Amino acid sequence: MAELPHAALTAAGRVEADGSAAQGTPVLAAARLVLERDLTLAFRRRGQLIQPLAFFAIVTMLFPLAISPELARLREVAAGVLWVAALLASLLALEFLFRDDAYDGTLEQYALSGQPLTGLMFAKTAAHWLLTGLPLALIAPLAALSLGAPPGAIPGILASLAVGTVALSLIGSIGAALTLGIRRSGVLLALLTLPLSLPVLIFGARASELAIRGESIVAPLELLGALAVLGITLAPLASAAAVRISLE
Amino acid sequence: MTWTWFHRLGSPPHVYRLARRLTPWFSWSAAVLILAALYGGLVLAPPDYQQGEGFRMIYVHAPTAWMSLMVYTTMACAAAVGLVWRMKVAHAAAAACAPIGASFTFAALVTGSLYGEPMWGTWWEWDPRLTSELILFFLYLGYMGLRGAIEDTQRADRTSAVLAVVGVVNVPIIHYSVTWWNSLHQAPSVMRLGKPTLAGAMLWPLLTMLLGFTLLFVALLLVRLRAEILARERNASWLQEELAA
Amino acid sequence: MSPEGLQAENLQLWRGERHVLRGVGFSVQRGSCLHVAGANGAGKTTLLRAACGLLHPESGRLLWNGQPVAADLPAFHAALLYIGHEAPLKSDLSALENLRYWIGMRRRVTAGALAAALQRVGAAAWSDRPARTLSAGQKRRVALAALSLAPVPLWLLDEPTTNLDGEGQQLVGSLIEEQLSRGGVVLAATHHELPVAPARVQRLELAVG
Numbered sequence: 001m002a003e004l005p006h007a008a009l010t011a012a013g014r015v016e017a018d019g020s021a022a023q024g025t026p027v028l029a030a031a032r033l034v035l036e037r038d039l040t041l042a043f044r045r046r047g048q049l050i051q052p053l054a055f056f057a058i059v060t061m062l063f064p065l066a067i068s069p070e071l072a073r074l075r076e077v078a079a080g081v082l083w084v085a086a087l088l089a090s091l092l093a094l095e096f097l098f099r100d101d102a103y104d105g106t107l108e109q110y111a112l113s114g115q116p117l118t119g120l121m122f123a124k125t126a127a128h129w130l131l132t133g134l135p136l137a138l139i140a141p142l143a144a145l146s147l148g149a150p151p152g153a154i155p156g157i158l159a160s161l162a163v164g165t166v167a168l169s170l171i172g173s174i175g176a177a178l179t180l181g182i183r184r185s186g187v188l189l190a191l192l193t194l195p196l197s198l199p200v201l202i203f204g205a206r207a208s209e210l211a212i213r214g215e216s217i218v219a220p221l222e223l224l225g226a227l228a229v230l231g232i233t234l235a236p237l238a239s240a241a242a243v244r245i246s247l248e
Numbered sequence: 249m250t251w252t253w254f255h256r257l258g259s260p261p262h263v264y265r266l267a268r269r270l271t272p273w274f275s276w277s278a279a280v281l282i283l284a285a286l287y288g289g290l291v292l293a294p295p296d297y298q299q300g301e302g303f304r305m306i307y308v309h310a311p312t313a314w315m316s317l318m319v320y321t322t323m324a325c326a327a328a329v330g331l332v333w334r335m336k337v338a339h340a341a342a343a344a345c346a347p348i349g350a351s352f353t354f355a356a357l358v359t360g361s362l363y364g365e366p367m368w369g370t371w372w373e374w375d376p377r378l379t380s381e382l383i384l385f386f387l388y389l390g391y392m393g394l395r396g397a398i399e400d401t402q403r404a405d406r407t408s409a410v411l412a413v414v415g416v417v418n419v420p421i422i423h424y425s426v427t428w429w430n431s432l433h434q435a436p437s438v439m440r441l442g443k444p445t446l447a448g449a450m451l452w453p454l455l456t457m458l459l460g461f462t463l464l465f466v467a468l469l470l471v472r473l474r475a476e477i478l479a480r481e482r483n484a485s486w487l488q489e490e491l492a493a
Numbered sequence: 494m495s496p497e498g499l500q501a502e503n504l505q506l507w508r509g510e511r512h513v514l515r516g517v518g519f520s521v522q523r524g525s526c527l528h529v530a531g532a533n534g535a536g537k538t539t540l541l542r543a544a545c546g547l548l549h550p551e552s553g554r555l556l557w558n559g560q561p562v563a564a565d566l567p568a569f570h571a572a573l574l575y576i577g578h579e580a581p582l583k584s585d586l587s588a589l590e591n592l593r594y595w596i597g598m599r600r601r602v603t604a605g606a607l608a609a610a611l612q613r614v615g616a617a618a619w620s621d622r623p624a625r626t627l628s629a630g631q632k633r634r635v636a637l638a639a640l641s642l643a644p645v646p647l648w649l650l651d652e653p654t655t656n657l658d659g660e661g662q663q664l665v666g667s668l669i670e671e672q673l674s675r676g677g678v679v680l681a682a683t684h685h686e687l688p689v690a691p692a693r694v695q696r697l698e699l700a701v702g
Contacts, residue, residue, distance in 0.1 A: 033597050037583070044586075105577055105581035112547070112575050114569075116567070174414055178407055181398075185397065188393055191390045199422055199424075199425035202428065206429070227421075238413075242407060245410065246403070247547050248547065400509050
């Protein structure tokens with residue numbers, strides 16, 4: 001077997017058969033691959049995609065049955081109902097954010113890839129939002145209408161939920177990473193994530209409420225946006241730390 | 249040289265012995281201060297012109313609320329030290345803090361409810377401070393729940409440490425959002441805790457009680473810390489020698 | 494003695510209460526292979542994962558090419574490939590897709606390289622079926638294909654020959670020998686024998702304790 005020149009096998013180990021150094025993948029490309037893989041996997045099991053949405057719809061439906069069919073009464077609590085349902089639905093979907101990857105060794109390979117784990121965690125959370133949060137935000141206006149919200153409230157509700165679910169996915173990813181490897185961790189995940197998600201609930205519900213009343217939602221929306229930005233900067237760091245600890 | 253004391257604090261035998269020596273100092277001084285504060289608050293201080301005798305509950309409620317927050321911060325700092333420097337003792341300290349903090353939080357909720365009842369006419373109101381306390385209580389429960397759910401001690405330590413740090417960053421955000429939420433709606437009478445409005449005779453029992461509770465916390469922490477070290481190091485040779493002596 | 498290669502000095506590691514690694518040390522030069530042997534539960538996997546930098550030893554050091562691994566962990570990870578007991582394959586993706594994502598995250602892989610690697614391990618015929626339809630031996634072959642796609646200098650293999658038939662084991666042997674000829678380092682943990690020429694293999698025996 002022909003020996004390659006020693007210098008070709010550099011410390012970073014990137015080498016082509018002809019001895020020249022190959023391209024290591026830049027972190028953005030790696031993150032895009034992670035995103036692409038998660039989206040591909042989700043679409044291979046399309047049936048599971050609608051489950052959080054169905055849960056959201058069912059929970060929303062519980063309230064008219066439990067309270068009253070009068071739209072006037074429902075309109076008063078509509079914003080709160082939408083947000084509690086969205087929060088619970090996104091909690092449900094969080095359990096599977098890292099679960100499969102942890103079981104089949106993919107997460108381990110992410111940690112060993114030489115790429116910043118924080119970036120990869122962000123990509124996974126982004127995929128989760130695209131698959132859960134965004135669809136929730138898109139069907140929420142329908143649920144709102146069923147609870148007596150005026151059609152003029154739709155843009156506001158959509159915007160508040162779109163931004164809010166970003167924050168929820170990020171905060172939830174921390175809880176999901178922390179509870180990796182714990183059996184039957186659903187309730188613990190909720191217990192950890194819900195208190196941390198309360199600010200999102202408060203601002204988001206307020207924004208939806210104002211939208212239903214026909215008022216400007218700028219103030220709470222800005223606060224929601226601030227939470228989302230804070231989440232984007234800090235949550236992947238915490239998730240990455242928690243994932244590394246789970247691999248120890 | 250200045251870091252030697254820090255590294256010695258990382259040694260379980262050293263901390264174990266130090267804790268045993270210091271505990272009586274803290275527990276006795278705590279007892280003295282708490283009794284003095286109780287006397288000052290229940291007997292010496294005049295009744296509030298508005299709330300009458302019910303006001304006296306503030307001498308317990310305000311310090312417990314303050315302590316609940318301080319213990320959480322201490323817990324998070326210990327957890328962070330344990331994470332960064334990989335110090336087992338720091339993780340043991342964080343584990344020891346949690347039930348103490350949860351108890352203070354629970355006491356704050358109960359005394360807060362008792363304090364507010366004469367004013368509100370109900371046993372509970374969603375006032376921003378009490379609501380924040382309630383959320384803090386759930387943060388403590390979550391921390392203890394996470395610790396309990398992970399069998400391996402080292403992993404439980406490090407995982408819950410991340411949670412503690414995330415929590416402590418969130419506490420101001422949660423408090424801000426709860427205050428914001430409360431200000432939007434017809435707020436029930438907010439609990440009067442403003443220290444500047446308290447006259448001198450009312451202020452010193454409050455501060456004394458706060459100091460007494462702080463010393464009590466340290467005493468309890470030292471006791472629990474020794475118990476944690478005992479549990480974690482039970483197979484270590486230094487402990488066998490220590491207990492045989 | 495050249496510092497090139499992987500060195501471990503006095504690794505001490507506990508898993509819970511068990512003192513799994515008690516002062517383990519080794520030095521593997523470039524072009525040689527370390528066979529980590531020992532019965533089940535002796536700590537072979539633990540040692541391998543500690544050598545990857547996944548586990549943090551209570552004391553002791555790990556050196557790669559004379560530099561402490563802890564100083565630049567991402568660069569160390571970029572220089573190694575770790576394959577555990579199970580190949581990290583997603584059951585809904587095909588072998589081809591799995592490799593494209595797995596190795597593609599580390600370096601660019603062309604379609605041609607992917608095809609060639611799968612051909613080498615005899616997977617060309619079934620490379621586009623979902624991984625859940627593959628047998629354990631087939632999955633292991635896919636993992637072996639990854640080795641030829643990412644020529645990193647350090648390989649850490651946990652039970653590389655499990656589930657493989659005689660021909661598969663020969664494949665493992667030749668892959669390892671090629672890596673050694675390139676000046677690479679291989680750490681292989683297995684309680685079987687390695688199908689590699691003994692001259693290039695050091696043996697590290699771990700005892701259950």
